[in-house]
Amino acid sequence: MPWPPLRDALIGDEPYGAPQIDVPVQLNTNENPYGPSQACADDIAESVRAAALTLNRYPDREATALREGLAEYLNADGGQGLTSANVWAANGSNEIMLQLLQAFGGPGRTALSFAPTYSMYPEYARDSLTEWVSGKRETDFSLDLDAARAKVLEVQPAVVLLPSPNNPTGTALPPEAISMLCEAAGNGVVVIDEAYGEFRREGVPSALEQLPQHRNLVVSRTMSKAFALAGARLGYLAAAPEIVDAVRVVRLPYHLSAVTQAAASAALRHAPELLGKVADLRVERDECVTWLREQGLQVAESDANFVLFGTFTDRHAVWEGLLKHGVLIRETGPDGWLRVSIGTPDEMKQFKNALVAVMEEAR
Numbered sequence: 001m002p003w004p005p006l007r008d009a010l011i012g013d014e015p016y017g018a019p020q021i022d023v024p025v026q027l028n029t030n031e032n033p034y035g036p037s038q039a040c041a042d043d044i045a046e047s048v049r050a051a052a053l054t055l056n057r058y059p060d061r062e063a064t065a066l067r068e069g070l071a072e073y074l075n076a077d078g079g080q081g082l083t084s085a086n087v088w089a090a091n092g093s094n095e096i097m098l099q100l101l102q103a104f105g106g107p108g109r110t111a112l113s114f115a116p117t118y119s120m121y122p123e124y125a126r127d128s129l130t131e132w133v134s135g136k137r138e139t140d141f142s143l144d145l146d147a148a149r150a151k152v153l154e155v156q157p158a159v160v161l162l163p164s165p166n167n168p169t170g171t172a173l174p175p176e177a178i179s180m181l182c183e184a185a186g187n188g189v190v191v192i193d194e195a196y197g198e199f200r201r202e203g204v205p206s207a208l209e210q211l212p213q214h215r216n217l218v219v220s221r222t223m224s225k226a227f228a229l230a231g232a233r234l235g236y237l238a239a240a241p242e243i244v245d246a247v248r249v250v251r252l253p254y255h256l257s258a259v260t261q262a263a264a265s266a267a268l269r270h271a272p273e274l275l276g277k278v279a280d281l282r283v284e285r286d287e288c289v290t291w292l293r294e295q296g297l298q299v300a301e302s303d304a305n306f307v308l309f310g311t312f313t314d315r316h317a318v319w320e321g322l323l324k325h326g327v328l329i330r331e332t333g334p335d336g337w338l339r340v341s342i343g344t345p346d347e348m349k350q351f352k353n354a355l356v357a358v359m360e361e362a363r
């Protein structure tokens, strides 16, 4: 046995994560560049202060008040009659999806996605001893529905994991893709990961709208992106109550601290303000797509708060060049592509200036 006695599947694996480098312009982890207001921060602090006086006790294991607030929020964004029984919350949507695989994956079962996609998915599978299978997206990063249906029927996955919009490409799924997947999956669970759902363009419906039609549909959301609350670690899902009950079987007792619950509930009360910058970020994103195309680059259509662009023969050199100009983006996605998160107008200006300089230096 090796030392330390890691199981074989983990040997040589690095911990997941983008480099955390302290540079002036950080456009690498799809955060919201606008922080909470002073009023919101005060409300969070007040709620956490009240919770602090009770920290000798374990928190509400079921996080009921928070789940009620989240259900109400979702009902204003495509959810229909959702209650706390339909909603589950955890420490980021990463934990939500790991819990889903712990409940529905496992030895002898398979999870399926379509690459390129979020690179944490195979890790949830690895960590829950679930077999991982990946189909392919088209060259424009969309899903060929016939090929995807055939893949689902062939693989018979216990869990299908698909982000909409997709990370790192920004591609949203059309509603017919979601219904097709739910039907093809039979008793398998279809998780539509809407971490970036609030950034979708006009006319793109949320998968939440289809929950009444499909008992095997799970919609995952997070407060990390549009909600500008990545530091609080709060993810959640909406699904049929029996799915929520299944996830409750695998959650650790008191997984969501009283501090987290208090902070998230307070932030929810400020939802309109926290989400207020989403419209600006969408405009800035569309502007960024147009600008990158004007530079002669290939750019993926984006419904998210980031843009995938390329292609570069040496993308690492471009990434490094930008870093030298104080701009941190993400080296991810298919070979030759880079991903930039949408920042403030000033940050985007610095990104554009740096990219022009780096591309000129490379000539």
Ligand code: PMP
Pocket (backbone or CB within 6 Å): 029, 030, 091, 092, 093, 094, 095, 118, 163, 166, 167, 193, 195, 221, 222, 223, 224, 230, 233, 234, 235
């Ligand atoms: N899903 C997708 C597609 C993501 O890109 C991310 C964050 N990068 C997550 C889920 C997880 O986010 P969090 O745990 O902060 O909710």
